[in-house]
Amino acid sequence: MSLQNKNVALLVHSCDRYELLYKAFEIFFSKNWDSAINCNCYFATEEKQVDIAGFKNIQSGKGEWADRLAFLLREKIKEPYIIYVQEDMWLNKKVNAAFFNKLFELTKNNNWQQVKLHSSGVYKTTATEIFIEGFNVAVIDNEVSDFLMSHQITLWNKDFLLKQLYKKEHPWRNERKATKRLRKLNPIIHHVDYFAENSYNEININNNPVLRSEYLTISVNGTLNSNANSYINEMLKSEDLSIKEYAKKLAFNLQNNMTHDGKPRPQKMDLYKRIKKWIRGR
Numbered sequence: 392m393s394l395q396n397k398n399v400a401l402l403v404h405s406c407d408r409y410e411l412l413y414k415a416f417e418i419f420f421s422k423n424w425d426s427a428i429n430c431n432c433y434f435a436t437e438e439k440q441v442d443i444a445g446f447k448n449i450q451s452g453k454g455e456w457a458d459r460l461a462f463l464l465r466e467k468i469k470e471p472y473i474i475y476v477q478e479d480m481w482l483n484k485k486v487n488a489a490f491f492n493k494l495f496e497l498t499k500n501n502n503w504q505q506v507k508l509h510s511s512g513v514y515k516t517t518a519t520e521i522f523i524e525g526f527n528v529a530v531i532d533n534e535v536s537d538f539l540m541s542h543q544i545t546l547w548n549k550d551f552l553l554k555q556l557y558k559k560e561h562p563w564r565n566e567r568k569a570t571k572r573l574r575k576l577n578p579i580i581h582h583v584d585y586f587a588e589n590s591y592n593e594i595n596i597n598n599n600p601v602l603r604s605e606y607l608t609i610s611v612n613g614t615l616n617s618n619a620n621s622y623i624n625e626m627l628k629s630e631d632l633s634i635k636e637y638a639k640k641l642a643f644n645l646q647n648n649m650t651h652d653g654k655p656r657p658q659k660m661d662l663y664k665r666i667k668k669w670i671r672g673r
Contacts, residue, residue, distance in 0.1 A: 399430035400470035427488035479610035525600035540569035
């Protein structure tokens with residue numbers, strides 16, 4: 392895929408263990424994303440070479456989550472702004488190019504560092520006078536909100552995102568520790584209700600917003616959850632036999648609670664906690 396001279400990169404940050412999810416991500420992204428959105432699209436794997444329609448495939452190499460992401464941002468992506476996405480976030484509603492292109496313009500002109508684009512009850516916000524396509528660009532109350540650092544869909548200043556990535560942090564530790572660091576730093580964090588994450592309602596004071604999109608997170612700790620059912624059912628109706636067979640594979644994994652690669656589930660526990668648990672069990 393040839394890239395154009397743009398200021399924003401949409402980065403899908405994946406791991407090789409989740410290869411099973413790539414095809415459905417591609418199907419529903421292609422169906423709902425608007426190619427008129429002024430950004431370059433990257434699909435990041437560890438070592439696998441994959442062909443995802445509309446994306447340039449880049450590799451991070453093996454390593455811990457934060458180290459892989461930092462390498463991609465420093466060495467593989469030249470754009471100064473990043474829309475961070477993961478491969479288990481599957482779109483199910485159309486995306487509005489006018490909203491995103493105006494958002495990119497405002498972010499650059501106002502030097503915004505982080506704009507959360509997903510609705511969640513963990514955020515408490517204050518309205519501003521800025522609206523994009525009817526969506527208020529609110530400001531998060533850092534003192535009472537949780538997950539100031541989250542891996543849900545967010546527009547980042549790349550340098551600011553890099554500062555939130557400490558070496559050897561796995562994703563769960565990064566969300567916890569970086570939230571504490573951000574609360575202490577107390578930067579201005581913006582929030583827009585653009586994506587209904589898992590059908591969550593708007594939390595800001597909006598003005599009849601235009602074309603609100605939605606995605607469902609279909610994976611928890613390496614296994615599919617019930618959110619995947621609607622996507623599987625849609626793919627089972629496809630006239631493409633390869634898509635039908637793929638959907639059957641997903642359905643089998645879901646019904647049998649299997650991980651995406653058949654291996655043990657990822658461990659969320661920090662290393663020092665594993666050591667303490669091992670010592671107690673001796």
